[in-house]
Amino acid sequence: MIKAVRGTRDLLPPETALWNFVEAAVRDVFRAYNFQEIRTPIFESTELFARGVGEETDVVAKEMYTWEDRGRAESDRGQSLTLRPENTAGVVRAYIEHKMWDRGLNKLYYIGPQFRRERPQKGRYRQFYQIGAEVIGPASAGSESPARDAEVLEMLSTLLDRLGITGWNLELNSVGCANDRAAFNEALRKALEPVVGKMCVDCQRRAVTNPLRVFDCKVPEDQPIIEKLPRISQFLDEGCRKHFEQVQEILTKVGVPFSLNDRLVRGLDYYTRTAFEFTHGALGAQNAILGGGRYDGLSEALGGPAAPGIGFAIGEDRLVMSLQESAPAESVLKKPDVYVAALGEGMNGEAARLVRELRRHDLVVDLGDESFRLKKSFEAATKAGAKYILIVGENEVKADAFALKNLATGEQVSVQRADLAKKIRQ
RNA sequence: GUGGGAAUAGCUCAACUGGUAGAGCACCGGACUGUGGCUCCGACGGUUGCGGGUUCGAUUCCCGUUUCCCACCCCA
Numbered sequence: 325m326i327k328a329v330r331g332t333r334d335l336l337p338p339e340t341a342l343w344n345f346v347e348a349a350v351r352d353v354f355r356a357y358n359f360q361e362i363r364t365p366i367f368e369s370t371e372l373f374a375r376g377v378g379e380e381t382d383v384v385a386k387e388m389y390t391w392e393d394r395g396r397a398e399s400d401r402g403q404s405l406t407l408r409p410e411n412t413a414g415v416v417r418a419y420i421e422h423k424m425w426d427r428g429l430n431k432l433y434y435i436g437p438q439f440r441r442e443r444p445q446k447g448r449y450r451q452f453y454q455i456g457a458e459v460i461g462p463a464s465a466g467s468e469s470p471a472r473d474a475e476v477l478e479m480l481s482t483l484l485d486r487l488g489i490t491g492w493n494l495e496l497n498s499v500g501c502a503n504d505r506a507a508f509n510e511a512l513r514k515a516l517e518p519v520v521g522k523m524c525v526d527c528q529r530r531a532v533t534n535p536l537r538v539f540d541c542k543v544p545e546d547q548p549i550i551e552k553l554p555r556i557s558q559f560l561d562e563g564c565r566k567h568f569e570q571v572q573e574i575l576t577k578v579g580v581p582f583s584l585n586d587r588l589v590r591g592l593d594y595y596t597r598t599a600f601e602f603t604h605g606a607l608g609a610q611n612a613i614l615g616g617g618r619y620d621g622l623s624e625a626l627g628g629p630a631a632p633g634i635g636f637a638i639g640e641d642r643l644v645m646s647l648q649e650s651a652p653a654e655s656v657l658k659k660p661d662v663y664v665a666a667l668g669e670g671m672n673g674e675a676a677r678l679v680r681e682l683r684r685h686d687l688v689v690d691l692g693d694e695s696f697r698l699k700k701s702f703e704a705a706t707k708a709g710a711k712y713i714l715i716v717g718e719n720e721v722k723a724d725a726f727a728l729k730n731l732a733t734g735e736q737v738s739v740q741r742a743d744l745a746k747k748i749r750q
Numbered sequence: 751g752u753g754g755g756a757a758u759a760g761c762u763c764a765a766c767u768g769g770u771a772g773a774g775c776a777c778c779g780g781a782c783u784g785u786g787g788c789u790c791c792g793a794c795g796g797u798u799g800c801g802g803g804u805u806c807g808a809u810u811c812c813c814g815u816u817u818c819c820c821a822c823c824c825c826a
Contacts, residue, residue: 383825641826
């Protein structure tokens with residue numbers, strides 16, 4: 325048997341109803357903030373991610389699905405392509421390619437699959453889905469304003485509340501701009517030098533490759549050492565500090581709860597200033613339901629003009645998972661308004677005609693087959709969860725009035741063809 | 751990439767220290783030829799994840815492998 329490959333999965337009904345519910349809510353909420361959808365290709369030039377996300381990041385260094393595409397002619401060299409491991413780089417690439425600064429401030433969102441070759445576990449798949457949004461444009465259009473950071477965070481809290489997800493926690497930090505981070509990294513390296521020997525092996529590795537990640541360490545013995553390390557907050561320049569303060573001010577004013585976490589670091593190189601994560605307790609080790617932040621230098625890193633931006637990505641798989649506890653898929657599934665039972669030879673055509681009319685009235689209609697015994701039709705209607713069953717038999721066709729039975733109450737009436745849709749909708 | 755656990759019918763799970771695979775639910779049919787849910791009866795359903803080994807005999811023990819789960823790592 326051929327099976328779905330490791331780390332990929334099929335989403336089947338009724339669970340897909342939950343995914344549709346989430347995506348409908350997302351489109352609805354984002355629209356209220358005047359975000360518009362962008363769709364970028366699922367594969368891109370490998371170079372885009374190397375330069376955008378960062379050559380040294382785990383995502384780029386060991387998790388990408390990359391292959392050499394054929395050249396157009398024998399003499400052509402192939403091109404290295406990669407399935408997108410995230411979508412921000414693609415959006416910024418499109419921003420540059422289509423000179424989208426001409427539109428002023430861009431507020432964009434996307435929903436789609438991403439690919440990372442990680443070891444699968446709960447809430448972590450090799451093909452996974454992200455819902456993300458990006459605010460990007462020239463600084464003169466307001467893209468750099470703390471108002472944008474706050475608006476994005478407030479939108480997220482609204483979305484989670486709207487979905488009925490309770491118990492989320494917003495963790496906030498500022499990782500500063502490029503200069504701050506350089507100074508901070510330097511100080512961190514210095515501070516680590518004398519103490520790193522006493523830390524866990526992972527920290528010893530991090531101290532060399534990516535000192536920031538030391539703050540992610542969960543080993544209890546290392547915590548007293550980590551507590552004494554310098555913090556990014558001490559290295560923020562005037563502008564970054566002010567910016568971060570204003571973000572917090574607005575959030576407080578609009579009533580979005582958050583907690584500061586100056587150990588919050590992000591794994592993608594492009595993040596600057598505001599960085600955040602929404603976590604949810606019931607997700608196991610993969611407790612980050614969404615994450616994001618500012619990326620003020622990304623456009624330039626990709627060869628574009630200065631274009632400050634802020635964005636986030638929601639792990640849709642994890643969002644659906646945390647939703648499943650409060651809202652089972654069945655509860656958001658639209659059940660048929662009516663099940664139409666064709667009864668007796670020659671009734672398929674009559675039933676089809678009737679069903680066509682009902683569906684044109686926007687009713688959800690399920691249709692049986694004339695070979696079914698009436699008992700079987702009732703069973704099928706009940707199993708489908710239909711509100712009504714409508715019988716299309718010889719007697720009904722002759723009278724042009726049909727037996728309509730409410731499956732919950734058991735009440736049955738004869739209804740003229742012209743009145744059916746109205747009666748069913750009641 | 752590392753460590754641990756698991757894999758038996760469509761689903762949830764049984765099967766004693768190795769003795770030849772079973773239940774509930776679901777599905778299909780009947781009791782009931784134009785009236786469902788309840789009940790009763792019946793049928794269907796399995797290379798015990800896959801491959802090798804030990805054994806008279808393996809779902810059971812051993813090795814390999816694949817997948818899933820948990821944790822590390824990393825991220826969403």
